[in-house]
Amino acid sequence: MFSEKMKPRFSDTDALGHISNTAIPIWFEGARDEIFKLFLPDLDLSKWPLILAKTEIEFHRQLYFQQEVEIKTYICKLGNASFQVYQEVWQQAKKCVSGTATMVNFCYQTQKSQAIDDDIRAKLSEHIYIPS
Amino acid sequence: MFSEKMKPRFSDTDALGHISNTAIPIWFEGARDEIFKLFLPDLDLSKWPLILAKTEIEFHRQLYFQQEVEIKTYICKLGNASFQVYQEVWQQAKKCVSGTATMVNFCYQTQKSQAIDDDIRAKLSEHIYIPS
């Protein structure tokens, strides 16, 4: 599991006084950095090897500006060329949002998917967690 | 069906040279305005009657900065207190992204869901479309 603690920003709020749902994909992508580094330790943008295929996000409770949040990041599925990242946002000891992102190991030059290397697969598998 | 045509903004791109996945929930929420107006014609924020429960987004093709996009918005499911909005982003005559948003008719004062009024239900049902 990867954990990132951060404070929401004022600009993450919307006119309903809570955190905008549109902030969550931004937070989740930010917290996937640790996954990106398993594929590309120097995060060299010219060699970026991943593309997002699908996201699912469930909003369980409203999030607010005033308190810190923790984003928990796991691998919940590991295929040949693709894998699923499971993430949660916690605030005040409550799970407020959860979601999965399906990512594909992708070559932007050839525009094709490619099998995940065994050494990366081994590292990803250390973070496996199946949400109940 | 509701249709909104718009041009992507430079700030919608990311370092991969395409439109960031994080722009899509922003575009989709913007295009749901027409749904919001069925519930609240004057869009009075102090009476906002909807909350987002879940989103699912599939990325079929990359979107680019240079060409206009069209966002198509439908109702794909209509329950007692909740409904699902189905949306697509088209660019250069190709469907690039599709997604659903599950919305709940919600009272922010009582923090409870409430049944959708019959007249609103009738208007929503005019935009029903079941994606295949």
Added chain:
Amino acid sequence: MFSEKMKPRFSDTDALGHISNTAIPIWFEGARDEIFKLFLPDLDLSKWPLILAKTEIEFHRQLYFQQEVEIKTYICKLGNASFQVYQEVWQQAKKCVSGTATMVNFCYQTQKSQAIDDDIRAKLSEHIYIPS
């Protein structure tokens, strides 16, 4: 003068119930597209010839979600390698925000500024306006 009419999005609001100040640089950059096209008609990102050096933004009145806005874009200063764009946001017939962006004709390969071509200079000068 270039004019762009657009509707604010729900995600442009913040918890104060008005449009977030952080939305304005995004709107302004979006409306500078017409300037970008004078330099680069096909908006080819691999040949991008401009970089932002400075921005100044004044917030005269609050902007709200419910009404359309118009963004007016002018050239207010034209130097050898740089120029200034002056922009305003209008809503409900009132000027709500104004600002300038200082842009430099820039080569990302050499990381150096370069003189603006005479034909582009001629086109830019058609949009000159000096705010009082």
Added chain:
Amino acid sequence: MFSEKMKPRFSDTDALGHISNTAIPIWFEGARDEIFKLFLPDLDLSKWPLILAKTEIEFHRQLYFQQEVEIKTYICKLGNASFQVYQEVWQQAKKCVSGTATMVNFCYQTQKSQAIDDDIRAKLSEHIYIPS
């Protein structure tokens, strides 16, 4: 001086491969939280006492996604009802962006500015710094 260290997010980049200029007002507003708390320790949104009147931002060097940034926040001018916040973004030991935000002590109910209380003024004055 207030200091905030943070990592840029992938979504902060744009198609030029660097951090988008539109991210800076978001980072700067986020880092002004410590100033906001001097006025309103619990950050209660219903009592928000500040409005932004003007921003000026200078982009000295490009910022990149891969390295942590530090945002430094100072008070550079202290008036009767208004004050100026001076901020810098540092990356790799270099000052990349600097800017000022003019803020007004503002009552959203009456829509009028109001003098800054002496105790808050005293706290603000502990963070005075005049950029050369």
